[in-house]
Structure formats: C-alpha cells, structure tokens
Amino acid sequence: MHTISSTPRPQRTPWHYAQWIPLVVVLALAMGSPLGLFSSLAGAASDSGSVQINGDVDKDVQLDGSACNAADLTLPSLTAGDPMVPTPSDCAITYSTNNSTAGASLTVQEDPAGGAGDAMKCIAGGCAGDSLTDYAGADYTVQTGSNFGAALTSVSGAAAALWSLSPQTYAVAGGISACTTAGTTAAGTCSFRFAASADPIADQPGAYQALVQFTAQAI
Amino acid sequence: MIATLVGAICLLTTPAFGATDERSEVLSISPPRLISAVDAGTEYRTTVIFRNLTDETFTAYFDARDLVPAEDGVGFATLANGRTVAGWARLPFRSQLVRPDQRLELPIRIRIPADTPPGSHALGIVASRVIAEPGSNTDGEARVTVSASVVSQLVLTVSGGARYDVAVGKLRAPRLVWPGDDVRFRATVHNRGNVLARITQARVGVGAFTGQAERQLQIQDVDVLPAGKRRLETRWQERPLLGWFRPSVFLNVDGKQVRKEYPTVYVLPPWWLMALIAAALLLPVWGRVRRQRRFRRAVEEHADPSDPSDPDQS
Numbered sequence: 001m002h003t004i005s006s007t008p009r010p011q012r013t014p015w016h017y018a019q020w021i022p023l024v025v026v027l028a029l030a031m032g033s034p035l036g037l038f039s040s041l042a043g044a045a046s047d048s049g050s051v052q053i054n055g056d057v058d059k060d061v062q063l064d065g066s067a068c069n070a071a072d073l074t075l076p077s078l079t080a081g082d083p084m085v086p087t088p089s090d091c092a093i094t095y096s097t098n099n100s101t102a103g104a105s106l107t108v109q110e111d112p113a114g115g116a117g118d119a120m121k122c123i124a125g126g127c128a129g130d131s132l133t134d135y136a137g138a139d140y141t142v143q144t145g146s147n148f149g150a151a152l153t154s155v156s157g158a159a160a161a162l163w164s165l166s167p168q169t170y171a172v173a174g175g176i177s178a179c180t181t182a183g184t185t186a187a188g189t190c191s192f193r194f195a196a197s198a199d200p201i202a203d204q205p206g207a208y209q210a211l212v213q214f215t216a217q218a219i
Numbered sequence: 220m221i222a223t224l225v226g227a228i229c230l231l232t233t234p235a236f237g238a239t240d241e242r243s244e245v246l247s248i249s250p251p252r253l254i255s256a257v258d259a260g261t262e263y264r265t266t267v268i269f270r271n272l273t274d275e276t277f278t279a280y281f282d283a284r285d286l287v288p289a290e291d292g293v294g295f296a297t298l299a300n301g302r303t304v305a306g307w308a309r310l311p312f313r314s315q316l317v318r319p320d321q322r323l324e325l326p327i328r329i330r331i332p333a334d335t336p337p338g339s340h341a342l343g344i345v346a347s348r349v350i351a352e353p354g355s356n357t358d359g360e361a362r363v364t365v366s367a368s369v370v371s372q373l374v375l376t377v378s379g380g381a382r383y384d385v386a387v388g389k390l391r392a393p394r395l396v397w398p399g400d401d402v403r404f405r406a407t408v409h410n411r412g413n414v415l416a417r418i419t420q421a422r423v424g425v426g427a428f429t430g431q432a433e434r435q436l437q438i439q440d441v442d443v444l445p446a447g448k449r450r451l452e453t454r455w456q457e458r459p460l461l462g463w464f465r466p467s468v469f470l471n472v473d474g475k476q477v478r479k480e481y482p483t484v485y486v487l488p489p490w491w492l493m494a495l496i497a498a499a500l501l502l503p504v505w506g507r508v509r510r511q512r513r514f515r516r517a518v519e520e521h522a523d524p525s526d527p528s529d530p531d532q533s
Contacts (some may be wrong), residue, residue: 019502019505019506020502020503022499023500023503025495026492026496026499027499029460029495037257058247058249058251058268058422059251060247060249060250060251060270061247061248061369061370062246062247062272063245063367063497064245064246065244065246065348065365065367066244066273068350068365068367069350070362073362073363073364075362075363079445087363091363091365097251098250105289105294105295107297118463127368186382194363196363209362209369210362210363210364210482211364211366212363212468213365213366213367213368214365214368215345215368215370216296216367216368217294217295217297217369218252218294218295218372
C-alpha cells in the first residue's frame with residue numbers, strides 16, 4: 001500500500017497563478033463588455049463631443065452650380081443615326097441645407113415637356129457618399145421609355161427655365177434620381193455626364209437642346 | 220495713441236470694399252421647410268426669401284409645385300407638373316432679374332379652398348436659374364441645358380379630423396456581428412395618417428442581456444408626409460467586444476411613443492479576444508494535466524520496492 005502522506009505538496013509558483021489571468025480577463029470582458037465598459041477597446045470611432053454655437057443663422061437650402069457650365073454641356077455636332085456622343089466633361093452640383101432636418105436631397109429630372117423620346121441620356125452619375133442607380137449606364141444604350149432621358153428639342157422651343165404646364169406625357173416622378181447628403185449642414189456633391197444622338201427621321205438639321213433640372217431641397 | 224495704433228492696424232488688415240476672394244456660385248432659399256396649421260376657406264400668407272449669392276446678374280424663375288413623398292423614402296419630391304396644392308398659391312411674379320448678393324422677398328398668398336379635406340397638404344416654392352443657357356448656337360450643335368432649382372417647402376395642415384397613424388416596419392439588423400463589420404440598424408416608418416408625422420426623437424437602444432444597460436444610437440429627426448414612408452438608418456458605433464443584445468427602435472411621433480424590437484444580435488469577439496478565450500480555457504486544463512503528471516511521477520518515485528502488493532513490482 002502506497003502512502004503519499006509524506007509527499008510534499010507542490011509549491012505554488014507564480015506560473016500557477018498566472019495561468020488563471022486569461023480566464024479572469026475573459027470573465028471580466030464577458031461581464032463588462034455588454035455594459036459598454038470596454039467599448040473603447042473595440043477601436044470604434046466615436047462621434048461624441050459637441051460645440052454649442054449661439055447666434056442667428058438663416059435656415060436655407062443652397063445649391064452651387066459653379067462646376068457645371070456651358071462648356072461642360074455643349075455637344076459636338078451630331079450626325080443622324082450615329083451612336084450617342086457624350087458631353088466633354090462632368091457637370092457637378094453641390095447642395096446642402098443648414099436646417100435641423102436630416103439633410104438635403106438633390107433630384108434630377110428630365111424635361112416633362114420633352115416628349116417620350118430618349119435622344120439624350122445621362123450616361124454617368126455619382127454622388128459623394130451616396131449612389132445613383134437610375135441612369136442609362138455607360139453603354140449609351142437608348143432604351144425607349146427608360147428613366148432619366150430626354151428628347152432633344154429645337155432651341156427655339158425652350159427658351160425659359162419654367163417647365164411646360166401642359167400635362168406631362170409620361171411619369172416624370174418615375175424618372176427621378178436622387179442623392180442625399182449625410183446629414184444636417186453636410187454638403188453633397190453629385191457629378192453627371194450626358195450624351196445625345198440624333199434621329200435620322202425625327203430630327204432635322206439645326207440646333208437642339210435637352211433640358212435637365214436639378215432640384216435641391218430639405219429631406 | 221494706442222487707439223490710433225489699433226485703428227491703423229485694423230485698417231491695414233481689413234480688405235478693401237469689393238476686394239473679395241473666391242466667391243461661391245450659390246443659390247439660396249429660405250426657409251427650407253415651413254409647417255403651419257390653417258383653416259379651410261381662409262387665406263394664409265408667408266414670405267419666402269431668395270438670395271443670389273453668385274457674382275452674376277441673372278433671371279430667376281419662380282414657381283409653385285406639389286410636394287409628394289419621395290418614392291425611395293428619402294424625403295420629399297416635387298412634382299414637375301403637380302398643380303393641385305400648388306394651385307392654391309399666388310406668387311407676386313414668375314421671373315425677376317436678381318443682382319449679386321440681392322435678397323429677394325417673395326410674399327406668398329395661399330388660399331385654402333373651403334372644401335379642402337382635413338390633414339396636411341404640401342407645396343414647394345421653387346426658385347430656378349438656367350445654368351447653361353442655350354444661347355444662339357445655330358451652328359448645328361446640340362446642348363444639354365441645365366436648370367438648377369432650390370425649394371422652400373410649405374406644409375399646411377388643415378384643421379379638423381387629424382388622424383395620426385404611424386407604423387414601423389422592415390426592421391433590419393445583422394444577427395451575427397463580426398469584428399470590423401459596419402453594423403447598421405434600419406427601419407422604415409410608414410405614415411398612414413392624414414397629417415405630417417413629425418418624428419422628433421428616433422433612436423435605437425441596444426439593451427444588454429442584463430436588461431439594465433442601454434446604449435442610445437441617435438437617428439436624425441425626420442418628417443414624413445401622409446401616405447409617405449421614410450427609411451431610417453443608424454450606425455452602431457462604440458459597440459461592445461462581445462455579447463448578445465436585443466436592440467429596439469424608439470420613435471417619438473407627435474408626442475406618442477412607438478417601440479419595436481429587432482431580433483437578437485450576437486457580437487463575436489475580435490481575434491485577440493478569441494485567443495484570450497482559448498488561452499483561458501486551455502491553460503487551466505493544461506495546468507491540471509501537468510499537475511496530475513507531476514503527482515503521478517511523485518507517486519512513482521515514492522513507491523516502496525519491497526511492497527509485494529504494489530502491482531508495479533509484480
């Protein structure tokens with residue numbers, strides 16, 4: 001019969017206690033993490049902190065079209081029946097509001113008086129921090145009745161910015177694309193590129209234009 | 220003497236009148252949104268301010284259009300040819316030449332028809348400018364003509380029979396959250412009433428399993444037109460390292476509290492915490508095995524070789 005009563009109890013080494021440290025840490029995290037005690041360890045960005053500003057500031061909606069000018073929008077001569085010809089450069093619109101609502105939106109509408117044609121298309125569109133899904137696409141494909149297109153009209157036909165008051169020939173509301181700013185006081189910028197083609201039957205030689213309207217408003 | 224010196228310094232550091240640096244080509248309209256209670260059969264008057272912050276003189280065009288809920292749930296949309304509510308408005312002029320820095324006041328008169336049903340009705344006062352004029356290009360070219368507009372929204376709530384009915388749906392949140400994930404809580408608010416729903420407080424509370432700790436994630440205040448919907452979204456920042464949670468969205472809509480719960484969200488720990496957990500589990504086990512080995516070895520070393528009952532000696 002063995003007796004081990006004479007066997008000395010192993011001495012507690014620092015290692016003996018150190019091996020329990022991970023368990024203690026994990027238990028502490030498990031208990032504290034759901035309470036948010038260790039959230040800073042997760043490395044998430046914090047948006048805390050505020051600045052209080054006192055003063056009178058007019059609440060308004062703003063639109064800056066300085067990066068969209070005639071040179072960006074003039075098309076070269078169109079040959080009837082040829083593929084779509086793009087405008088030389090992007091047209092960029094910046095918009096914002098300092099209202100206390102969620103921000104601002106920019107909608108893009110084609111001319112409702114332009115008829116059901118799609119001779120002009122938006123072929124590229126993008127917004128910083130947002131996305132545009134409602135344009136024809138870079139393949140320049142003319143899709144009859146698709147969104148975000150417009151017919152070319154004679155220059156003499158649309159001299160004013162006011163849109164026609166006559167009943168629209170197709171649903172403009174379905175042809176709206178929108179970008180939104182991230183929030184109050186943040187400015188959004190959207191860039192667009194257009195292209196056009198001439199129909200050999202419908203379009204007679206001459207000067208034409210297609211009207212596109214950008215509208216900025218509070219969300 | 221000192222006052223003279225300070226005055227001279229100020230004079231030298233103040234730019235001369237008209238010596239402006241970069242100018243912004245900005246159109247401005249105010250207020251962005253005006254909400255007012257009115258009675259049917261009366262006339263409502265307000266003023267909209269348009270400012271030309273560009274350095275050019277141009278013709279500004281003014282128009283009234285119906286406002287409807289945006290199809291994609293991101294606010295309001297102006298109907299290009301909508302003239303139902305817009306037809307109530309009388310503008311003092313349709314176009315006006317505006318000089319740089321000019322502040323133009325538009326007194327708007329809105330006659331609400333006597334048979335207008337109770338509830339909110341919205342219209343937008345639209346100020347436009349043609350950015351790229353077609354000009355006299357008769358050389359056979361085509362041109363995309365761009366008109367830029369800013370909108371002042373007017374929401375008029377006709378008294379009598381206001382019906383508040385807001386529903387929250389399409390609650391979406393990830394069930395499993397991995398480290399580094401961009402976690403977003405989404406919800407869609409539907410206004411089924413006949414008045415503008417003003418969501419003055421919207422937040423997501425992330426309740427811990429203890430049921431005591433709630434982390435509030437702010438969502439921006441929003442307005443929803445009747446028959447409209449609004450998508451709400453907020454990002455979960457400063458999230459815990461691990462745990463499981465029952466988030467809820469809380470809305471304060473015109474003084475009424477609306478609450479809806481998301482399914483449970485499980486937050487998985489980062490790699491270093493996983494390693495720590497593995498170490499926490501394995502180290503004590505390994506230590507115990509090591510101790511048992513040492514104990515067995517000690518037993519063997521202290522075994523009596525003359526003891527016949529010792530099976531090791533047989």
